[in-house]
Amino acid sequence: MPREELAAWLRLLLTPGVGIQSARKLLAAFGLPQEIFEHDPAAWQSVVGTRAALSLTALPEHLDTEVDRLQAWLAEDTRRHVLTLGDSLYPTELLQMADPPLMLYVQGDVQALHHPRRLAMVGSRNPTPQGETNAKQFAHALGEAGVCVVSGLALGVDGAAHEGALQAGAPTIAVVGTGLDRVYPKRHLSLAHRIGAQGAIVSEYPLGTPPLAAHFPQRNRIIAGLSQGTLVVEAAVQSGSLITARLAADQGREVFAIPGSIHSPQARGCHALIRQGAKLVESAQDILEDLHMVPARSLDGVLEVEPDGEDALLMAMGYDPVSLDALQARTGLDTAHLQARLLELELQGDVSRLPGGLLQRLGRG
Incomplete structure (x- = not known):
């Protein structure tokens, strides 16, 4: 982008007393920022x-x-980009929003913003151990199925979701509430670098913008807007994750929620969403089928050991009690193959059978 054009955009966005709504009105009335500033104040x-x-x-x-x-920031790395409303690379999904960001800063693969399968995953910054495991396993399974996970780089569920997607070798998008020359929280510095290398980090805020509290609910509309659906893993009743879910619903996107224990405060937000019409999900397959996302590869009747040495069937089980039918839906295995593998895992002490025909992975697995 030529310097004069870039300066006009920044002038419009950085002028005190001119908010995004006013800037949008000016763009609608006069065209691009350079054209706005060719008119007189009247x-x-x-x-x-x-x-x-x-x-x-x-x-x-x-x-x-x-x-x-x-x-200077753009010149330092060819994987850095600035996209404006008039840019051909600006995501069309965001243009459908009532308040699309006027400018997006991108670090990483800008094509990740146009990935054909994108799902938002959000949840508590202080999840239960099971919630964090669920986030990582769902993101891993979705990534293996060719889905790009979109989240917010926050502690807890967000970080676990990005991690699961990265471990699956899939792209992931982090939408942040700071300038892209900062990483918040700082403990996710290494994670942010990996996301930038394998996916993209996105912000609507200028360089140097600190982590202000008001920015995080605002960035949630971009997380929802970039995605075909939103999965809430764990959330309290009053949480930013429910804001993202509401924004997704308002934009006509699907909302999914993982149920949890009735005794866990971190499950109450998901239960509230389910009562309001969100779709209860027990596996990544539930989401893939609902959004008509065809997996990138099939298990073909065989479950292998993952690169890190973890059995794929154990990963599919998670740690909550699960029925044989649900496990079959998650894995795609026929009954004979599945029963044989479960018997092996039982004999190894990795799986236990519970009353009611349920199965549960044991902690040593």
């Missing part, structure tokens, strides 16, 4: 009022410095 006033028009007459403080910083 024309601006008729669109956004006197106060905002007056603010636009002055250049934002340090505008040239901000343009220099952004150009």
Whole structure:
């Protein structure tokens, strides 16, 4: 993007007193930012009022410095991009939103934003051990099926979801609430670098933007907007994850929720979503079938040991009690193959049979 065009976009976005709504009105009325600033203040006033028009007459403080910083950031790495509403690479799904971000900063593979299968995974920053395991295993299974997992790089479920997708060798997208020259939380610095190498990190906030509390609920609309559906793994009743789910529903996207213990506060948000019409899911296969996402590869009747040495059937079981039918749906194995493998795992002490025909993976597995 030429410097003059970049400067016009930053001037529009960084001018104090001109919010995103006013900027959007100006773009609708006059076209691209360079064209906006070719008009006189009287024309601006008729669109956004006197106060905002007056603010636009002055250049934002340090505008040239901000343009220099952004150009230097872009020049450092060919996998860094700035996408505006008029860019051909701007995700079309976001254009369908009521309030699409005017500018997106991207670190990584920009084509990940156009992946044909994208699913948001969100949940608690303080999940139960089972919730964190569920997030990682669902993301791993979805990644193996050719799905790009979209999440928010937060602690807990978000981090586990990104990790599961990366371990499956799949792209994953992190939508963050800071400038892309910062990583928050800091303990996810290594994870962020891996996401940038295998997928993409996305923000609507300028470089240097700190982790302000108001930014995280705002970025949730992008997580929902980029995805064909949203899976809530664990969430309290009052949580940002439910905001993401509501935004997804408002945008006409599917919402899925994993049920949990009636005694766990972290399950109550998912249960509330299910009561409101979210789809209860027990396996990644439930989501793939509902969204008509065809897996990238079939198990072909055989379950192998994963590269890290973990049995794929044990991974499919998770740690919650599971029925034979549900396990068969997750794995695609016929009854004879599945029963034979389960008997082997029982004899090894990795699986136990429970009353009611349920099976459960034991902790030593």
